[in-house]
Amino acid sequence: MTDSNDIANMQSDHLQRFIFDDVQVRGEWVHLNKTWQEVISRREYPAPVQRMLGEMMSAAALLAATVKMDGRLVLQTKSTGPVSVLMVECTSANTLRAFAQWDDEAILDDDAELMTLTGEGTLAITIEMNGAAKPYQGIVSLAGDSMAGLLETYFNQSEQLATRVWLSSDENVSAGLLIQQLPNAVKEDQTEQEAWSRINHLASTVTDNELLTLPAETLLRRLFHEENCRLLTVTALMFACNCSRQRVANTIGLLGEEDATALVEEQGQVEVACEFCNEHYYFDKADVAMIFAHAGSSTLFDSSTIH
Ligand SMILES: [Zn+2]
Incomplete structure (x- = not known):
């Protein structure tokens, strides 16, 4: 039926x-x-x-x-x-x-x-x-x-x-x-x-x-x-949107430690919104420090962005 x-x-x-x-x-x-x-x-x-x-x-x-x-x-x-x-x-x-x-x-x-x-x-x-x-x-x-x-x-x-x-x-x-x-x-x-x-x-x-x-x-x-x-x-x-916190972290990683740290100090946190799905991702000082603590591993920073 x-x-x-x-x-x-x-x-x-x-x-x-x-x-x-x-x-x-x-x-x-x-x-x-x-x-x-x-x-x-x-x-x-x-x-x-x-x-x-x-x-x-x-x-x-x-x-x-x-x-x-x-x-x-x-x-x-x-x-x-x-x-x-x-x-x-x-x-x-x-x-x-x-x-x-x-x-x-x-x-x-x-x-x-x-x-x-x-x-x-x-x-x-x-x-x-x-x-x-x-x-x-x-x-x-x-x-x-x-x-x-x-x-x-x-x-x-x-x-x-x-x-x-x-x-x-x-x-x-x-x-x-x-x-x-x-x-x-x-x-x-x-x-x-x-x-x-x-x-x-x-x-x-x-x-x-x-x-x-x-x-x-x-x-x-x-x-x-x-x-x-x-x-x-x-x-x-x-x-479907394939954005993720990890991808946003990779993008922040591409800014370089100095710029990313300056940004988080200036604004208190880094806020990134996905253009496609409008999901908001927030990274505080500790989150940003964590991104760069892993900077030694080359796989973290690939060229993919949230797009
Ligand atoms: Zn998205």
């Missing part, structure tokens, strides 16, 4: 892959409920910042699902406008975390579009593979009015794959839909190009409300009922 609650739970915090038989097009649908609630329960965001961060969270999940990775994918904007940083991390363990930095003094319109919030800047897509010496990084200039548009630009530039993305978020849900031509689709094949246009056109009718409220199966049936759209694997996603 499944009641409606079970169905709601099954549909929440999942990424659903799908494919069209007979047509060289694949797709992904994502819905984040608890994961998104974890993010917005930890910091109070102005409405437009929250909406943009929500859209970016689904964007990261959709993007990560297109990459075979053992590691983490980070989407991060850096810009000169009132919202200076938007950052989402998605790991190969299917965990997500996110935060934004904004100017408290700025007056932001509730329905402000992307560039009004961020101003000039860039969106960086970084993929860190475990064990790889160097991360992969792609950069897209902030342009246009939506996060979805940026993601489409990224796919067109870096992968040269025709891709369309729709993103939406409210105070309950962050959701997204992606369709993409498969790499083996022949650009000159008129039938394939027509099929892409047709599926693109059908997908474009999706509304924010449909994205935010419908289960994958219902939405895909509604959008593509005359196409052979087949559901593939489902991936469960969840919020």
Whole structure:
């Protein structure tokens, strides 16, 4: 027996892959409920910042699902406008975390579009593979009015794959839909190009409300009922932050004993808050002394930070 609650739970915090038989097009649908609630329960965001961060969270999940990775994918904007940083991390363990930095003094319109919030800047897509010496990084200039548009630009530039993305978020849900031509689709094949246009056109009718409220199966049936759209694997996603007292201690260690001691003497204690989960860590004089008492062991101070 499944009641409606079970169905709601099954549909929440999942990424659903799908494919069209007979047509060289694949797709992904994502819905984040608890994961998104974890993010917005930890910091109070102005409405437009929250909406943009929500859209970016689904964007990261959709993007990560297109990459075979053992590691983490980070989407991060850096810009000169009132919202200076938007950052989402998605790991190969299917965990997500996110935060934004904004100017408290700025007056932001509730329905402000992307560039009004961020101003000039860039969106960086970084993929860190475990064990790889160097991360992969792609950069897209902030342009246009939506996060979805940026993601489409990224796919067109870096992968040269025709891709369309729709993103939406409210105070309950962050959701997204992606369709993409498969790499083996022949650009000159008129039938394939027509099929892409047709599926693109059908997908474009999706509304924010449909994205935010419908289960994958219902939405895909509604959008593509005359196409052979087949559901593939489902991936469960969840919020997790891997910050820890030890990692913060390592970061304090990187300050050097002199600076760290000066800081603790000046302020009575060192307070460090994790940007992602807003957990506060406190180190008093004795804690700081303890960090440097272990300084002889080289394993303590690795280059990892709370990010
Ligand atoms: Zn944290």
